[in-house]
Amino acid sequence: MAFTLYSLLQAAPLCVNAIALLHEERFLKKIGWGTDQGIGGFGEEPGIKSQLMNLIRSVRTVMRVPLIIVNSIAIVLLLLFG
Amino acid sequence: MFGIPVTCKPTGSKHRARAAPDPPPLFDDTSGGYSSQPGGYPAPGADVAFNVNHLLGDPMANMAMAYGSSIASHGKDMMNKELHRFVSVNKLKYFFAVDTAYVAKKLGLLVFPYTHQNWEVQYSRDVPLPPRQDLNAPDLYIPTMAFITYVLLAGMALGIQKRFSPEVLGLCASTALVWVVMEVLALLLGIYLATVRSDLSTFHLLAYSGYKYVGMILSVLTGLLFGSDGYYVALAWTSSALMYFIVRSLRTAVLGPDSIGGPVPQIAARTVLALGLQGARSARLGPGDAMRCDPRGWTRIRPRPLAQGRLRQPGLEASPEAPLEQEAPEDDPTGIVRGLLPCGDTSPSQGSGPSSLGQRPLPNRQAEPQSPPPGEADPGKTLPLRS
Numbered sequence: 001m002a003f004t005l006y007s008l009l010q011a012a013p014l015c016v017n018a019i020a021l022l023h024e025e026r027f028l029k030k031i032g033w034g035t036d037q038g039i040g041g042f043g044e045e046p047g048i049k050s051q052l053m054n055l056i057r058s059v060r061t062v063m064r065v066p067l068i069i070v071n072s073i074a075i076v077l078l079l080l081f082g
Numbered sequence: 083m084f085g086i087p088v089t090c091k092p093t094g095s096k097h098r099a100r101a102a103p104d105p106p107p108l109f110d111d112t113s114g115g116y117s118s119q120p121g122g123y124p125a126p127g128a129d130v131a132f133n134v135n136h137l138l139g140d141p142m143a144n145m146a147m148a149y150g151s152s153i154a155s156h157g158k159d160m161m162n163k164e165l166h167r168f169v170s171v172n173k174l175k176y177f178f179a180v181d182t183a184y185v186a187k188k189l190g191l192l193v194f195p196y197t198h199q200n201w202e203v204q205y206s207r208d209v210p211l212p213p214r215q216d217l218n219a220p221d222l223y224i225p226t227m228a229f230i231t232y233v234l235l236a237g238m239a240l241g242i243q244k245r246f247s248p249e250v251l252g253l254c255a256s257t258a259l260v261w262v263v264m265e266v267l268a269l270l271l272g273i274y275l276a277t278v279r280s281d282l283s284t285f286h287l288l289a290y291s292g293y294k295y296v297g298m299i300l301s302v303l304t305g306l307l308f309g310s311d312g313y314y315v316a317l318a319w320t321s322s323a324l325m326y327f328i329v330r331s332l333r334t335a336v337l338g339p340d341s342i343g344g345p346v347p348q349i350a351a352r353t354v355l356a357l358g359l360q361g362a363r364s365a366r367l368g369p370g371d372a373m374r375c376d377p378r379g380w381t382r383i384r385p386r387p388l389a390q391g392r393l394r395q396p397g398l399e400a401s402p403e404a405p406l407e408q409e410a411p412e413d414d415p416t417g418i419v420r421g422l423l424p425c426g427d428t429s430p431s432q433g434s435g436p437s438s439l440g441q442r443p444l445p446n447r448q449a450e451p452q453s454p455p456p457g458e459a460d461p462g463k464t465l466p467l468r469s
Contacts, residue, residue: 002253003260051275 013070019059020067028056109179177222177285179212187217188224192296193320195327202334218331222285225292232295233258235302242306265291280336290328297324 028034033049035057046054165171191198204216213221233255240246269287273280297320305313 003257004253005256005260008260008263046277048275051277055274 013067013074016059016063016067017071019056020063022056022060024057024060028053109175173283173285174222176210176212177220177289179214180221180223181214184213184217184221185224188213188221189296191217192224192293192327193300193323195323195330198330201330220286220289220331222289222292225289225295228295228299229258229262229292232299232302235299239302239306262288262291278336282332282335286335290332293327294324297321 022028024034033053033056035053201218203218204211210216211219213219213223233251236254237246237251240250266284266287269291270284273282297317300320301313301316304316
């Protein structure tokens with residue numbers, strides 16, 4: 001496979017968009033991945049599932065504004081240059 | 083990265099490096115006539131400007147040149163400051179403090195690690211010794227040089243097969259770079275998900291990921307000299323050597339110096355396994371064709387508890403939902419055993435523990451995910467191994 005750095009640049013917003021799309025109420029709670037369902041107490045090891053849910057929630061919170069900017073730039077560029 | 087509150091930051095080693103008194107200098111001071119500070123650079127520049135001015139004899143040009151050099155030095159300082167915010171240059175310097183003897187011994191160790199006895203990184207007053215004084219310390223010189231050599235060698239191999247063009251070099255270099263970046267991201271993701279507390283910084287991961295290029299260079303060279311059989315033989319040898327090297331090197335780093343403070347070996351072993359499986363993946367950038375070593379040939383590595391029963395976390399009772407399997411670990415000199423956690427071990431595994439009742443145990447997660455794209459890792463399914 002011939003990757004270029006540009007393909008990495010393309011893949012990164014796509015993946016982050018994919019994580020940011022997962023809606024908390026409509027989807028994550030339905031499959032049991034809501035962040036209020038996973039906290040199982042104050043054990044030493046949080047467990048992979050709760051770490052993953054925390055990761056999804058953090059990405060959604062932190063990357064909301066940068067994603068808006070990056071997506072707008074991508075839309076404008078793709079409209080202009082195809 | 084994404085600003086994720088990473089709970090597995092190194093335990094203040096970065097802060098310690100700033101607050102502690104100056105460690106012994108990494109590099110010898112070779113400033114025999116040059117100023118050793120970065121602020122000394124503009125002075126020769128200004129001197130040059132004045133000397134040239136005598137040649138030009140034009141006061142306006144003199145002023146313009148002095149102004150330009152002062153602007154340049156100001157810009158350089160600002161860029162240094164910005165760079166220091168992202169990349170700690172001191173930490174980076176640690177990884178390049180190597181000498182010839184270290185490089186030679188490390189290359190030998192990468193090819194034949196089976197007779198090396200002591201794998202621990204040595205410290206001097208909480209600061210790890212630089213690679214010049216400690217053979218076990220990771221460095222970034224060998225990975226960088228091996229990466230560049232590999233790209234050049236791939237170009238040469240393609241040229242021998244009459245498939246070379248100058249764009250191929252750039253393509254190979256950027257492909258390899260993308261793979262390195264993806265691997266380091268996957269490792270960081272794995273470390274975060276498994277909450278492995280270790281002193282491994284991103285540069286350590288970069289260093290250990292880059293060691294595989296040495297094996298790849300040897301495989302490609304052997305393939306060029308001895309044909310495709312030589313290639314596969316060298317590939318098998320270097321893959322197993324690299325796997326042994328990484329497992330032995332990182333066992334002490336990941337599991338911690340003491341058994342009580344270290345993370346759960348079951349989780350820590352996954353990280354070690356992730357890095358060790360890179361030894362089996364090192365052939366994917368073969369010149370032109372996608373040769374990949376099949377990792378399904380490797381057996382699953384199960385954890386070995388450091389000391390049975392010593393991992394009892396203070397305050398935690400022996401949970402009734404302790405790890406389900408009960409089997410005594412075999413005795414294995416390399417620490418890689420095919421047993422499971424014994425019944426008496428009270429270290430909380432993924433799903434057990436008196437507090438997390440909602441989680442189910444994950445017995446089939448030992449099949450290591452191979453660089454899952456960030457955000458798509460699903461712990462419920464066994465990730466398919468790519469061929």
